[in-house]
Amino acid sequence: MAYTFQVTIDSHSPHSLADWWADALGWEVEPSDEAFIRRMIEEGHAREDDTTLHNGTLVWKAGAGIRHPEGLERAPRVLFQFVPEAKAVKNRVHLDVRTGDDDPRTVVERLIAKGATRLHEGNQGPFAWTTLADPQGNELCVSH
The missing domain is CATH 3.10.180.10 (2,3-Dihydroxybiphenyl 1,2-Dioxygenase, domain 1)
Incomplete structure (x- = not known):
């Protein structure tokens, strides 16, 4: 069986880095589903401090994804995931x-x-x- 994958990049500011890479590649930042995020908080599946505002939009603090404009069939998703430490080595x-x-x-x-x-x-x-x-x-x- 062949598997699919996404590329995950650690980041101390995932939403800003997702914006940079989307622009660099001509890709799209995945939109935030604010209604879903609010529902997860209301139902107790998430906390307010799991979220942040990015460019005025409620987003998950943990990360941001980008996709090729032609979809996942064209290229794997790239996820920028929050980590507290800065990059230290190559x-x-x-x-x-x-x-x-x-x-x-x-x-x-x-x-x-x-x-x-x-x-x-x-x-x-x-x-x-x-x-x-x-x-x-x-x-x-x-x-x-």
Whole structure:
């Protein structure tokens, strides 16, 4: 049997990082179901302190997800989950962002303008990439 998966990224500010990555990838942040959250609190399945406001919307404090605009059939969901500690060491897993027809240098400069940090340039044979860190320090590579 083949399994599906989602990619989960630890974050001290999951909703802000989900916004950044959705913009970086051209994906969508999953909408919050405020009515469902309020019902869970009213029924005693959740507490008010399990929630927070993000851009004026009631959301679960524990995390935020993003999806490819064509749905989960196109690409796995990415979940940004709250952890209290900051990132301390290099990621053992990272996302490789492939730019398709877009110029990767232009994409890199756009991401840097939005808070990414350039870490280094790499190449192997005909392949080249730029390694960046997102605003919370998680590594990613940008290439064709």
